[in-house]
Amino acid sequence: xxxxxxxxxxxxxxxxxxxxxxxxxxxxxxxxxxxxxxxxxxxxxxxxxxxxxxxxxxxxxxxxxxxxxxxxxxxxxxxxxxxxxxxxxxxxxxxxxxxxxxxxxxxxxxxxxxxxxxxxxxxxxxxxxxxxxxxxxxxxxxxxxxxxxxxxxxxxxxxxxxxxxxxxxxxxxxxxxxxxxxxxxxxxxxxxxxxxxxxxxxxxxxxxxxxxxxxxxxxxxxxxxxxxxxxxxxxxxxxxxxxxxxxxxxxxxxxxxxxxxxxxxxxxxxxxxxxxxxxxxxxxxxxxxxxxxxxxxxxxxxxxxxxxxxxxxxxxxxxxxxxxxxxxxxxxxxxx
Numbered sequence: 001x002x003x004x005x006x007x008x009x010x011x012x013x014x015x016x017x018x019x020x021x022x023x024x025x026x027x028x029x030x031x032x033x034x035x036x037x038x039x040x041x042x043x044x045x046x047x048x049x050x051x052x053x054x055x056x057x058x059x060x061x062x063x064x065x066x067x068x069x070x071x072x073x074x075x076x077x078x079x080x081x082x083x084x085x086x087x088x089x090x091x092x093x094x095x096x097x098x099x100x101x102x103x104x105x106x107x108x109x110x111x112x113x114x115x116x117x118x119x120x121x122x123x124x125x126x127x128x129x130x131x132x133x134x135x136x137x138x139x140x141x142x143x144x145x146x147x148x149x150x151x152x153x154x155x156x157x158x159x160x161x162x163x164x165x166x167x168x169x170x171x172x173x174x175x176x177x178x179x180x181x182x183x184x185x186x187x188x189x190x191x192x193x194x195x196x197x198x199x200x201x202x203x204x205x206x207x208x209x210x211x212x213x214x215x216x217x218x219x220x221x222x223x224x225x226x227x228x229x230x231x232x233x234x235x236x237x238x239x240x241x242x243x244x245x246x247x248x249x250x251x252x253x254x255x256x257x258x259x260x261x262x263x264x265x266x267x268x269x270x271x272x273x274x275x276x277x278x279x280x281x282x283x284x285x286x287x288x289x290x291x292x293x294x295x296x297x298x299x300x301x302x303x304x305x306x307x308x309x310x311x312x313x314x315x316x317x318x319x320x321x322x323x324x325x326x327x328x329x330x331x332x333x334x335x336x
Contacts, residue, residue, distance in 0.1 A: 026045065063087060067089065076102075078102055079105040082105050090329070096176075098225065118331075120176075126183070128221050134275060170193040171193070171252075192217060193207070219246065220248050224256065276296070277301065
């Protein structure tokens with residue numbers, strides 16, 4: 001998407017008013033701010049608020065849709081949906097993860113896809129470290145102990161585990177994984193990692209095999225994308241290799257871990273604990289986890305800070321702006 005369209009650029013709003021409006025499809029609860037700030041430029045269609053079924057709506061109203069906003073908890077963007085959007089040229093999604101979009105089909109149709117880029121990386125890394133500290137030092141469990149008035153009756157709470165010296169295996173050393181590594185190094189942990197390919201400019205030991213990574217780690221922190229290769233990559237064998245004291249922290253996607261097996265391993269003491277922000281069937285959380293004091297649960301909230309949401313709004317708008325003025329997208333993931 002080289003920038004060779006300068007002469008098309010409008011210098012003032014008056015000209016923008018006269019351009020045909022670009023049609024943008026919004027997801028449910030789509031970004032209200034987009035409508036308020038961009039209604040003079042874009043025409044927004046809201047399939048999800050229509051009385052028609054999704055298929056009817058798309059087949060009758062959506063042939064002129066050129067752009068689409070999508071979110072990870074919204075409908076899946078399948079090949080079937082893309083087929084009903086013949087004019088679609090760009091999808092901007094509000095998540096870093098892309099497991100809800102059929103990327104192969106997008107590539108085939110020459111549809112550009114932009115994601116949340118690195119907007120969330122630091123907040124997600126903070127959450128991963130927070131979950132780990134909570135599991136090791138039993139902060140949430142101890143908080144309940146105090147609130148229930150048990151402290152006064154039973155005295156001191158159980159001992160926690162030290163963070164310093166822990167061997168932390170990071171699964172997926174992208175922008176989030178690197179931020180996690182940087183933070184945990186400061187706590188005196190040693191970092192190892194697994195990812196699709198070794199990172200040339202990183203000094204941490206690389207394991208091409210996740211089972212081997214787990215065998216050499218006290219903690220696994222899941223930071224990779226969910227796709228066919230990573231679905232249930234943390235299986236029973238990997239958990240057993242991690243061992244009785246081992247902790248799993250997942251801030252990526254629930255289905256990267258075999259959740260049923262993780263619950264069994266936790267019940268039988270085959271792993272030591274878990275800090276989970278994501279689950280296989282959100283918002284459903286396995287009920288066994290609810291009573292475990294060595295498990296810390298969070299409602300897929302690792303990205304939920306005011307700062308991240310504001311930055312995301314700007315990035316989404318800037319991606320649409322760039323696309324429609326033929327400038328490169330700011331957080332391009334797929335382009336033909």
